[in-house]
Amino acid sequence: MRKLKSKSTDFFILTMNREMYHEIEKFIDASCCVKFSFLDLGKRAAGFSTPNECVVSTSIFQLPLEYMLYILLHEVSHQYQYKKYGKNLCLDIYKSEISLDEAVSKLLHIESVADRLALAKMKFILKTCNVPLQIDPIPRYLGNTNYEYFKKYISDIRENVNLLNLETIEEINAYIYASIIDN
């Protein structure tokens, strides 16, 4: 797989059903994702997606297959959103161009769309590969009522975006990236 280049990829390839691996590869390729990698993110995040790259934590290897696929496909689904809406999809969320409430609603909407796509794709891949679904993953964001959590998350980022005078989505993503990777 051209876009999966890390040591942990070897583990992924070895444990993954060949056909399933091919389906995931096709999904990543069609998303136009610039760079896909597995990184050990510890407990900080299961993964994240920016217009420049998609990172999934190696911790998903310990999860049941359905959850592993769901998380991986969720992060790749964001790449389809960037492809459709452009790299500035989340810019107004992190800058104070829309109200905090609107920003929370927008982010929750983006997340739930990614969840829907990920779950549909997961079921499609399992069916294509004749692997029975054993666990139906509980989506993280569909019907998410944890509004206050997102409000705090966004307002913290907004505060730092202001403080650090971050202007472009590249600068903001670099800041978010560093806060996940360097912590």
Ligand SMILES: [Zn+2]
């Ligand atoms: Zn997401």
